[in-house]
Amino acid sequence: MKGLIKLLSNNPKALFGCSILFIFIFMAVFAPLITGHVPNKRTGKPHEYPAAVVKMAQASPDGWVAQNLADDKRKMLMSKKAEHVLGTTRMGRDVWAQVAYGARVSLAVGFGAGIVVCFLATVVGISAGYFGGRVDDILSAAMNIMLVIPQYPLLFVLAAFIGEAGPLTIALIIGMTSWAWGARVIRAQTMSLREKEFVKAAEVLGESRIRIIFIEILPNLISIVGASFIGSVSYAIVTEATISFLGLGDPGTISWGIMLYNVQTSSAILIGAWWELLAPCLALSTLAIGLSMLNFAVDEIANPQLRANKGMKRWEKMAKKDKESRAPHVAVPSFVGAEDLAGGEK
């Protein structure tokens, strides 16, 4: 735990990603506490403005907000109580409540699909990499075939044939169709690990294969499995939103994708209900960006070469200070100029 905190405080990207993820988890878990409205019932008038806009427009009727955002006088009168934080939809449902409850579906689908992907990728990848031979041939062929079949069309067609797919179904079909990439990476890493001395030593000692896989190899794959997990979670969240947006999901659930679907079908854009569009868009992109930062951080922790050269800068500063503190009169002799070298090349 202490190590984790230190890691987070040293890596701003990881800190950023983790905070966003935790905010959304908090939002999903405590959704009933942070909003007073239910997401799927009419709790206000159609297309009420967000509370902040209403209050600002009421405070200064000639201000920028009133002129540019709250342009429709009639709607402003209707929503003068300003009790909807992010306004309401065409159906008079509270947008903030939908965002908060929608986080549940998005996170559940994301993590559900992520776990399925991770599990399949790890099992297939390690088996192919460790056992080699015919097992590897078959599993690699399966991976490569999965990789060349276009994901989105396949998912859409599957969802369409299943019909009004619920979140669980969507998570499952995403999980079943997108494990190939992670499996390929894990396979490659397993193959290189298999040749390491400590694995050879375990083999010579007569350890069982199961033990070697779980005790010797798997712990060394954690960073890759973790990166593939985070990647899959974010992919699944976006894909769920896309599937629901297209109207292939179950319209009864509350999710960010369904919110976008409603925006599209109720032509909220044409009316100018920007808050109804902006809310799910912001939620989706913030979560996706947070997850990708987390993934970026995991990458950097696993592969220090990719880090921006902050460490070297500190070293350079120290070296400079060190140089300054020493006798300044010793000039560094330059025997070989750059010109000489270039000339020598010719």
Add this chain to the structure above:
Amino acid sequence: MGFFLRRLSFYFIALLFAATLNFIIPRAMPGDPVTMMFANATSQVTPERIAAMKELLGFVDGPLYEQFFIYIKSVLTWELGTSVQFYPLSVNSVLGNAFGWSLFLAGSAVLLSFTLGSVLGIFAAWRRGSKFDTIFSPGMLAVQSVPQVVIAMLLMFTFAIGLGWFPTGNAYTPGLTPDWTSWTFIKDVAYHAVLPLIAASIVQVGGFLINMRNNMINLLAEDYITMAKGKGLSENRVVFNYAARNAMLPSVTALSMALGMAIGGQMIVEIIFNYPGLGTVLLNAINARDYQVLQGQLLVMTLFMLFFNLLADMLYVVLDPRLRKGA
């Protein structure tokens, strides 16, 4: 040549697998497609009509393996049947029409994002740790992770509906006769393509940028770069002629793969901007329960992906002499 033969046979197997999947999906679902298709129909449907429809759509009665062989045959002879939605039109002509637009959009989007991403990536790697690098590399990656639905919807809302700068749909003004020799038509197409193009390419820039940056960083540690710097070559020359040229290799093959992926990946953009590509056709086919078009669609997209993967393989061999030995 052995390398190619192996890849070709793999692609053939992959195609067969995709076709099998195509065959299984509609048959594994509850209810058969034709009955489902008529489930919403208001007019009275006689069993004869259903039977006639089934025959027309290629759903042959008979044991499963027989159906399978007939299906595979229809795939190999490229007779994908008739569209239900656009009744007299064949699936081939429906898809063929859409394919051109998709290819146009995907091609320009990939080229645009590749150029932009590679150039930015080169600078990010060369000035690693600079302000440019620390802002742009994670920044573009963050943009890349924003869902395409969100980007397309926001672009649509802001620039097409809010500001009214660009059209809200279609590939050219309806009513205009497609004529690729007339300058006004080309201008019109370009004007309609602006927003979809931005939406489709903005999410890809980050990938190319990071790809290029990481390749460059690995290469910059090589001795020949130190040597080039040491002998006093200009910075531009070291960056572009020595490092970038070699760092480009993996990116070029990634470019080909990206083209294959783009056709499937940009579907959502096409749908939102109502661009007459494969994505729009797919959604319409789903809504109209036009199973023949759906199946053909998946097949075409797979073929496209396979083709560009093959191209990537070939590029590998052309660009990297070490692979040229073959088996």
